[in-house]
Amino acid sequence: MSIAAYHQTIAECDDPRKIEYRVFLRITLALEANRHADWRSAALKDALWRNLELWNALRADLLEDGNALPEGLRAGLISLSFAVNRNTQRVLRGEGGIDLLLHINRSVMQGLQGAASAAQPAREPAAEDLSYGT
Incomplete structure (x- = not known):
């Protein structure tokens, strides 16, 4: 995914x-x-390159002056x-395995899930939510 495609996808999304989160999940x-694949595996290399491309796009976005994330998080x-x-x-x-990459991605995914649920507006409970099955 190119940086332009990443920005376009984000701009078109609610x-x-x-x-x-979905991009991180797929990768x-x-x-x-x-x-557990050998480091010479084409499938592993493809996944590694896609992950690296994602992180490079994120870094470019994070370095933009207009990025709204808090400075410490950036x-x-x-x-x-x-x-x-x-x-x-x-x-x-x-010279090593991918456990650190998996840990980093999972941590970011957890943060994205928490940020997404925190961004959801609280809704008033509907009458059927309060019926307790009576």
Whole structure:
């Protein structure tokens, strides 16, 4: 996914967090499916490159002046993007596994789920919600 496609997808979505979550989910599932693959595996390399491309796009977005995330969160995510880059290179050289990448992606996904549910407006309970089955 190119940076332009990433920005376009986010701009067209009602809730960018849900789109980001789904992108992370697809890539993380691909990584998990190849967790025990040899480092020379084409499927593992494809999943690693897709993950790296996602993190590079996120880093570019986080470095934009108009990014509305709090500065501390932006800095933390940018640091994670560099950790993803370093770890991906180690895996591609056959010097390590993908557990750290999975952990980082899952953590971000949890944060996206929490942010998405926090952004949902509270609704008034409907009468049927209060009936208790009577």
